[in-house]
Amino acid sequence: MDITIVVDFGMTGSAAEWFELPTSSNNPRIKGGQVGKIPTLIRYGERNEVVSWGTGAEKSQVAVEHSFKLRFSRPNTRSNASKHCSDYLYHFCDHVVREIIKKEDTIREKLKAEWHFTTPGIWDVSTTNDFRVLVSEVVHKLLPNCTVVVELTEALASHLFLKNRFQLDTAGWVITCDIGGATIDTAGSINSHEVFPILSEHTPMLSGVCRIDNITSESLQKSSPPEPNLPWEDIVTSWGWKKARHSASGSEDLNIRLDNNLGLYQSDDYTIEGEMMRISGSLFRNSFSEFELSLHAEIDEAIRKVRDISSRSEDTTGTIAFCGGGGTMARMLQTMRVRYPMHQILAPDCPDLSSLATVIGYRLHLQKQALERCAEETQMGMSKDSSSDEIEWKDFSLITTWQFHSKGKGKRHLFVVTRGNLQQNRSIDYLKNNLENLPHTSVWHLFVTLDRQWLRGQDYSIRVTADGKGDFTFAAFDSDNQKIEVLHDKGF
Numbered sequence: 001m002d003i004t005i006v007v008d009f010g011m012t013g014s015a016a017e018w019f020e021l022p023t024s025s026n027n028p029r030i031k032g033g034q035v036g037k038i039p040t041l042i043r044y045g046e047r048n049e050v051v052s053w054g055t056g057a058e059k060s061q062v063a064v065e066h067s068f069k070l071r072f073s074r075p076n077t078r079s080n081a082s083k084h085c086s087d088y089l090y091h092f093c094d095h096v097v098r099e100i101i102k103k104e105d106t107i108r109e110k111l112k113a114e115w116h117f118t119t120p121g122i123w124d125v126s127t128t129n130d131f132r133v134l135v136s137e138v139v140h141k142l143l144p145n146c147t148v149v150v151e152l153t154e155a156l157a158s159h160l161f162l163k164n165r166f167q168l169d170t171a172g173w174v175i176t177c178d179i180g181g182a183t184i185d186t187a188g189s190i191n192s193h194e195v196f197p198i199l200s201e202h203t204p205m206l207s208g209v210c211r212i213d214n215i216t217s218e219s220l221q222k223s224s225p226p227e228p229n230l231p232w233e234d235i236v237t238s239w240g241w242k243k244a245r246h247s248a249s250g251s252e253d254l255n256i257r258l259d260n261n262l263g264l265y266q267s268d269d270y271t272i273e274g275e276m277m278r279i280s281g282s283l284f285r286n287s288f289s290e291f292e293l294s295l296h297a298e299i300d301e302a303i304r305k306v307r308d309i310s311s312r313s314e315d316t317t318g319t320i321a322f323c324g325g326g327g328t329m330a331r332m333l334q335t336m337r338v339r340y341p342m343h344q345i346l347a348p349d350c351p352d353l354s355s356l357a358t359v360i361g362y363r364l365h366l367q368k369q370a371l372e373r374c375a376e377e378t379q380m381g382m383s384k385d386s387s388s389d390e391i392e393w394k395d396f397s398l399i400t401t402w403q404f405h406s407k408g409k410g411k412r413h414l415f416v417v418t419r420g421n422l423q424q425n426r427s428i429d430y431l432k433n434n435l436e437n438l439p440h441t442s443v444w445h446l447f448v449t450l451d452r453q454w455l456r457g458q459d460y461s462i463r464v465t466a467d468g469k470g471d472f473t474f475a476a477f478d479s480d481n482q483k484i485e486v487l488h489d490k491g492f
Contacts, residue, residue, distance in 0.1 A: 003112070004116065005116065007096070007116070011210070013325065014092050022367055041053065041057040069085060093115075118362060155176075160361040162323055164364055175318065177320070179329075183208050207294040230272075231262075249334050254279040256276075269282070285331075324355065327357070378418065380415070383413050383414040391428070403460075403461050407456070444472070449487075463476070
C-alpha cells in the first residue's frame with residue numbers, strides 16, 4: 001500500500017497527516033486521516049529509558065524534557081538534543097503508523113511509505129541535513145520499506161494552506177505568518193507567483209507563543225514575595241492560561257482556572273484563591289509586548305520585500321494572514337488590525353484547523369505536484385454517442401468541456417480517461433473487450449436528458465471536473481448555459 005505521510009515536528013506540539021497522492025484514473029484506496037497536535041514532551045526513567053511521551057509526559061508530576069527541537073537548532077546543544085528528538089519522533093511516528101494500520105485496516109508489512117518532514121525557515125543547510133539523517137534513522141526502524149523527504153519549510157507549507165483556505169490566488173500581495181511555539185515562520189507571494197520566505201534579522205530564534213508564556217512566568221515571579229516559591233511555569237502551561245492567552249484581549253483582568261489548588265496568595269498583579277487565579281490586564285498586555293515587537297518587525301520586513309519585488313507605491317494594500325497554534329490569538333489579531341488598518345487581516349475561525357496548517361499545506365503542495373505529473377501523462381475522451389467509435393480526446397485538466405449537438409431528447413456518451421500510451425484510434429469495442437487489461441483506463445457511461453426535441457437539433461455541453469483523487473463529477477448545460485440532467489455510471 002503506497003502512502004504519503006507528512007509530519008510537522010513542532011517545538012511544543014507535533015502533528016501528522018497521511019493520504020494517497022492523486023492519480024488521473026484510479027479510485028483512491030486510502031481513506032486518509034490526521035493526528036492532531038500531541039505535546040512535544042518526553043520523560044525518562046532512572047536508566048535513561050523512555051517512560052512516557054506526548055500527553056502521557058504532559059500529565060507527569062516529574063520533570064520532563066521539552067524544547068529539544070529548539071536546542072537541536074543550535075550547534076552547541078545539538079548533540080545532546082538529538083537523542084531527545086530521536087526518541088520523541090520514534091514514539092510519535094510509531095503512533096502515526098499504528099493509527100494508519102487501524103484506520104486503513106492493513107498491516108505494517110504492507111505499508112510502503114514516503115515520509116515528508118517540514119523544517120523551520122531559519123534552519124541552515126547543516127541543521128537541515130542533520131535533521132534529515134536523524135529522521136531517516138528513526139522511520140526506517142519503524143518501516144524499512146520507506147523513503148524520507150525533507151524539502152519544504154513550515155513557512156511555505158502554511159502559506160499554501162492560507163492561500164487555499166481564503167482563496168487568495170488573485171488577492172495581490174499576500175503575507176502569511178505561522179505562529180508556532182518557538183518561531184514565527186513568514187512567507188510572501190504576489191498574485192499567483194512563486195512563494196518566497198521572509199527571514200528578518202531582527203526576529204529572535206525564540207519568538208513564538210513560548211515567548212509570551214516565559215515573560216508571563218517571569219513577570220508573575222517578580223511581582224511576588226520571595227516566599228513561597230509558586231510553580232509559575234506550571235501556571236503558564238495550565239489549560240486555563242492557554243485558553244485565556246488565546247481568547248483574551250487584555251482590556252480587562254483575566255480569571256483563569258488552575259490545574260491544582262495553590263492556596264491563597266495576592267499581589268498587585270495577581271490573586272490566587274485555590275484553583276482560581278486573577279491576572280491583571282496590564283501584566284497580560286506587557287507579556288505580549290516583546291512578542292508583538294518581533295511580529296511587527298517580521299511583518300514590516302515582509303511588506304518592504306513584497307513592495308520591492310512588485311515595484312508598487314507605498315499605499316498598496318494587501319493581505320496578512322495568520323495560522324499556527326498562536327495564529328488565532330485575539331489580542332494578536334486586534335493589535336495587527338490597529339497597526340495595519342489598510343490591509344486585510346485574516347485567520348482561520350477554528351484554532352484546531354489553524355494548528356494543522358503546516359501538514360495541510362504540505363499535502364496541498366504534494367497533491368499539486370502529483371496532478372501536474374498526471375496532466376503530462378493523461379488524456380480524457382468523450383464519444384459522440386455510446387455506439388460511435390469517434391472519440392474526441394483532450395489533455396487532462398481539472399475542468400474540461402465537450403460541445404455536442406443533438407436532435408433527440410436524450411443522448412448517451414462514453415467518457416474515457418487513460419494514462420500511458422493507449423492509442424487514441426482504438427475503438428470503443430476494443431475498450432469494452434480489453435478494459436481489464438488496461439489498468440490505467442476507466443470508462444463512465446453518461447446519459448444527458450434534453451428538455452424537448454428540436455427539428456434542427458440543439459447544442460449542449462458536458463463539463464467534467466476532476467477532484468484530484470481519481471474521481472470525476474459531470475454536469476451538462478444547454479445552449480443558454482442552463483443546467484440539464486446528466487446521469488452517469490462507471491463501466492460499460
